[in-house]
Amino acid sequence: MDSTEELENLIAEHRSILLAKNHLQRLESRLRLEKENLLKLEDILEKEYQDLERFKDTPVNKLFHKILKSREEQYEIEKQEYLHAVLQFKDAENMIQLLEFEKGVLVEKTSKEKVIKQQLSSLISQRDFLVNEKYHGFKDTMTGLHLQMDQKLSYKREIHEALIVALKAKDTFIKMIHLLGMAQADEGWGMKNFHVGRLNEGQKPYIDQVFKLSYQAKQLLMELEDEMDDVYEHKSIKRINRIDEFKHFTEVYYERLISDWIVKNRIISALNYLNGKADSVTRIVETLKIQLKMTEKSIAYLNERKQSVIDENTRKY
Numbered sequence: 001m002d003s004t005e006e007l008e009n010l011i012a013e014h015r016s017i018l019l020a021k022n023h024l025q026r027l028e029s030r031l032r033l034e035k036e037n038l039l040k041l042e043d044i045l046e047k048e049y050q051d052l053e054r055f056k057d058t059p060v061n062k063l064f065h066k067i068l069k070s071r072e073e074q075y076e077i078e079k080q081e082y083l084h085a086v087l088q089f090k091d092a093e094n095m096i097q098l099l100e101f102e103k104g105v106l107v108e109k110t111s112k113e114k115v116i117k118q119q120l121s122s123l124i125s126q127r128d129f130l131v132n133e134k135y136h137g138f139k140d141t142m143t144g145l146h147l148q149m150d151q152k153l154s155y156k157r158e159i160h161e162a163l164i165v166a167l168k169a170k171d172t173f174i175k176m177i178h179l180l181g182m183a184q185a186d187e188g189w190g191m192k193n194f195h196v197g198r199l200n201e202g203q204k205p206y207i208d209q210v211f212k213l214s215y216q217a218k219q220l221l222m223e224l225e226d227e228m229d230d231v232y233e234h235k236s237i238k239r240i241n242r243i244d245e246f247k248h249f250t251e252v253y254y255e256r257l258i259s260d261w262i263v264k265n266r267i268i269s270a271l272n273y274l275n276g277k278a279d280s281v282t283r284i285v286e287t288l289k290i291q292l293k294m295t296e297k298s299i300a301y302l303n304e305r306k307q308s309v310i311d312e313n314t315r316k317y
Contacts, residue, residue, distance in 0.1 A: 003123060008153055010120040015154040016161065017113045023226050024106040030222070031099045038092040045089045048082040080258055087211075087254045094215040102219070138313045145306045152302065155231075156295045162227035163288040169220040170285055173278035176213045177271065179206045184267040218249045221277075224284070231291070249277070 131142045183206035256269035 003126065007120075007123045007127065010116060010123060011150055011153045012157040014113075014116050014120050015157045017110055017116060019158065019161065019230050020106050020109045021113070022230070023223075024103065024110060026226055027099055027103055027106065031096065031103065034092055034096050034099060038089070038096065041085065041089045041092050045082075045085045048078075048085040051078055051081070083258055084254060087258075088251065090211075091215060091218070091250045091254075094212075095219065098215060098219045102223075135310070135313065138309060141309055142306065145302055145309065149299065149302045149306075152295055152299045156292065156299065158227075158230050159288055159292045159295060162224065162231050163285065163292065165220060165224045165227050166281055166285045166288060169217065169224055170278065170281045172213055172217045172220060173274055173281060176210050176217065177274050177278060179210045179213070180267050180271050180274065182206050183210070184271070214250050214253055217277075221249050221281075224281070228284070231288070 127146065128143070131139050131146070135142045253270060253273055256273050257267070
């Protein structure tokens with residue numbers, strides 16, 4: 001590896017570490033909130049369970065009958081509320097586990113900052129020295145081009161990391177949609193047989209697999225939000241394809257799935273919701289790919305420009 005390639009790699013790696021430091025701060029704040037939320041959800045879960053148990057032995061007054069028509073209908077509502085509380089509690093538990101794991105990864109990554117920064121500073125100093133020695137007559141022009149190049153390389157790394165997360169999110173949604181589709185195709189889907197359909201012997205039911213993926217999807221969406229903030233920070237580019245309220249993804253998804261499961265006995269709303277999110281992520285992927293190509297063209301132009309400046313000034317001297 002020559003010094004130029006090594007320098008470019010170090011610039012990208014140093015930028016990645018700086019981004020990781022920012023992400024770590026956001027993650028620690030998010031983790032703290034999730035732990036506080038888990039305690040609240042634990043209380044809500046207990047309350048919903050007690051409501052469900054009490055309802056079995058509670059007589060229904062006339063007003064209750066008038067509003068809800070039947071005791072059975074109210075019991076179904078209580079079951080839905082309890083189920084939603086259970087899902088939210090499980091979601092918070094799993095999110096904390098995912099965030100704790102990601103925190104470990106980021107801590108390890110940021111621990112390399114001092115070494116990488118020293119290596120980068122050393123190579124930049126060497127580059128500046130060579131520019132002053134070889135291109136003394138036009139060193140300011142060369143230094144300016146190098147600065148622009150460094151900025152473009154850092155930005156390319158930001159786009160690249162955002163694209164990786166977006167592609168992971170897209171793949172997760174595709175898997176969820178596929179599994180829900182298989183569950184919908186199964187006879188017996190619905191309230192009486194929630195855990196239905198197996199991919200093969202020994203595998204978990206389709207819906208269980210979708211729930212597991214939903215936790216991952218939520219974390220990826222929130223990570224993607226952070227990555228997109230990095231990409232568009234300090235840029236005079238209009239932010240498009242921003243996914244709304246990432247943190248509420250699983251909450252909305254569970255509400256729609258419960259409605260499909262208990263009320264309609266079919267999976268329509270949940271699938272539509274997932275398809276909509278998948279489309280949003282796909283648009284982000286395409287936007288990032290375009291931005292990446294534009295940045296790579298800018299880098300190529302700067303390389304050509306640098307060589308052109310060298311050739312022009314070499315003929316003069």
